[in-house]
Amino acid sequence: GVTGCRRDFANSRYVLNFAADPYIKGEDMLSGLQDLLAGRLDNGARLVTVAARLNNTAGRSDSWIPVSAADYGTFARALSYHLIAAGLYNKNALAEHGLQVAELKVLLKKFAPEKVASQIGVEAGKIREIAVAMSRYQPALAIYDDELLLAPDGRQSAAAVELLNMLLGAIGQPGGVYYYKDDGLGALATSFESQKNQPRVSMDWFANWLAVGGNRTAVINYAANPAYTTFSGKYPYALWQNTYKIPFHLAIDTHFSETTFFADLILPAATELETFALNDALLADGRRVLSLRQPVSRLVDEIFLLRQAKAKKLDLFSQKREPVAESRDFNQIVLELQQLLSGNSPESAPRVSSWLEDMIGRAPFVRAGIDWHRLQKDGFQTYRHSSTSIKLKPEVMATSFAPLQKRPDIEHANAFTLIPYRWHTLDNQTANCKYLAEFRHDNSIWIHPDKAAHLGIVEGADVQVKSQVGSVTIKAWLTEAIHPDCVAVSLGLGHTKLGRVAQAKKIAQKDPMTRALLMHNPVHFTPFSFRLRAWDPVEPVWWHEKGNGVDIRRIFKATVDAKHAGMTEIDTTVRLQKV
The missing domain is CATH 2.40.40.20 (Barwin-like endoglucanases)
Structure with a gap:
């Protein structure tokens, strides 16, 4: 049930960063950067970056430790070994996750600092020093991002970093890592019932599945460019043009791309400046914030409707406030398709703004104190959601932290x-x-x-x-x-x-x-x-x-x-x- 995590930098005193770059990127870059700066300035939090590349965050860290991308997991396991061997781990946190110390010791024995120091190019004393500092300067946490996941054995390296957080007692605690699931009011408003039990897959997985034998009778591609953004070898022209794999390909986008090039039909999508959207995010104190994006210009079809109603006196018709061509809001298309599939006329579909107003007027939103008119005026509202647990934890086993692959063969000079x-x-x-x-x-x-x-x-x-x-x-x-x-x-x-x-x-x-x-x-x-x-x-x-x-x-x-x-x-x- 875990769909994401939030790092409480503001209350932390030690941040060990594995190749992440929160200074310039991330889902919540601005708020995350603000929290990180607050932690460093207000708490004197120490920031140490372990990365093969001197990125923006590494350059602003208290220390940069260059480690090969293939050794991120090894470095994290060496730290975990010393925390256990020296008795520096949080015993209550380990017991809460159901992990046995004896099992972890056996699993991590070959990752003792003195055994891996020469392999990863970091002195054993330095590894122990970092482990001791993380246990001393509490609360502490370890972080990573997609750069680690793309490294050799990235998933297992990520698990090794999370083991560090478990041993430090950082999961679900102030100054640590909070896991959450997307079950807020935003998800309630924008997800259909039929989607709830559908498995989620990455775009790379879907492209690979198509290449090795899968097919779909129709693909609707909205504001995505998988032909470019996936790791799928040379441009998969044959894949996206294959009438057996994808008999019908509809692309809805604001611009032409490598993927729309292969579409059977391309429809111009309205931009974010012309459409409504809801966003729901978790705050540091456990509250959630529901924000409403509102258009700064009206859609062409809405302007036509107003003209038909002879609303000539409204200042809506100057060329500068109309989008290029007859672009459509994707949300409006979905609402019309929903009516069409139900046997009704597409014209019977409500406008997106009316649909959102109706959704926000329902019981779950009313109980949370969300009001449509206030949301329109202020742009956001905070609330507490009873089913959201900021102490949500993943299910783990000790074997989850073992490396799956051997180290890549990079012994050759080139x-x-x-x-x-x-x-x-x-x-x-x-x-x-x-x-x-x-x-x-x-x-x-x-x-x-x-x-x-x-x-x-x-x-x-x-x-x-x-x-x-x-x-x-x-x-x-x-x-x-x-x-x-x-x-x-x-x-x-x-x-x-x-x-x-x-x-x-x-x-x-x-x-x-x-x-x-x-x-x-x-x-x-x-x-x-x-x-x-x-x-x-x-x-x-x-x-x-x-x-x-x-x-x-x-x-x-x-x-x-x-x-x-x-x-x-x-x-x-x-x-x-x-x-």
Whole structure:
């Protein structure tokens, strides 16, 4: 029943970070960053980062311990071993989870600090020092994110980090980790009854399932780009064009993408500036906050309805307040489909705003003190939900913390573990934004200078990165901010269908909007100045000759994780060769 967790940084005194980057990313980045800063400033919390790459958070930590991505789980297990061996663990917390000390000792025996120190490149004394500090400066917690999950044996490494939290008594306690499930009022309002017992799977799992034999009579793809965002090898043209796998593919999106390219039908979706939405989140004190997103411009179909009602005096019809083309709210489409499947006319479906008002007027919302008019005015309301337990705990067994795989074979001089990481400004929604693309329009591969010298690779040289699935060529960036056994490449670049800016293609001659900007009023005149406008008269996308980077996902292919239903795993071992 666990669907997420919240880290109580504000009340913590020691945070051990395994490759996460809360300073720039995360589901609750702003609130999480505020809590982390509050903990460091108000409590004097110590922040120690264990990561193969010097990310933004590592650079702002009290200490950065470079450890290969393949050894995150080993480092966490070594800390757990010392906590148990030295009697520094929380005995009540361990008993509460039903874990036996004797069983854990046997399981972790081979991870004693002195036995793994040479393998992970961290002195045994340093490992013991961190374990002692975490037990002394309570409350303490350990964190991770998707960068650890994408590392070799990532799921088991994550379990090893959670074992640390259990031994420290951090689960369900102030300054620790709170598990929760999405059973708040927001989920009650936006989930259909038929969805409650449906299993959840990752997008990578679904793409793999289609590739190995699965099929769906129809796929509706809303605001997603799985052909690009999944680790599914070379662009799966054959998969998304296969009429047996997907006989009918409907794409509803705000823009063209690598996935909509294969759709049988593309419908323009309204943007977040034109639609309603509810969001429900858990706060640090156990309360929940229900927030309402409201449109700043009306949808075209709503404007047409008002015009038909002859509401001519309302200020709703200026061009600047109408969305491009006849885009539709996806929620409105769902409401109309619901009526259609029930044998009714789609026109009988309520508007989204009316439907939300009706839902929020029902008993569960009234009992929680939620009022529609107040929600519209303030934008959010806090409440307490009786069925939400901030002490919700996962079911665990000692064997859950054992590594499943052997360490990757990176003994060869040109073999490395590749770390795919995310930029906080580039994603599927922003990659075609010119002003953001000016900051990040291509990517390089991080290589440690010592390893680069051994391979004859210099700064800016073209390097072939080869995996079991495929290869790409990318330019080298030499830096000591990466572990010698690892290399790193950023995600979010290398688009092929997302727009001319995202593809680093010239747009001045073909884009009517850009062409108009170039030609309109080329001379700027004021009483104090006379000059040409500061605009490139030839090409706004000035980096087109450098390209748009590479999409590193194309050389990896996710496989089904036999131990975790609905999840996948990826072998990120690569070999480098100077071109």
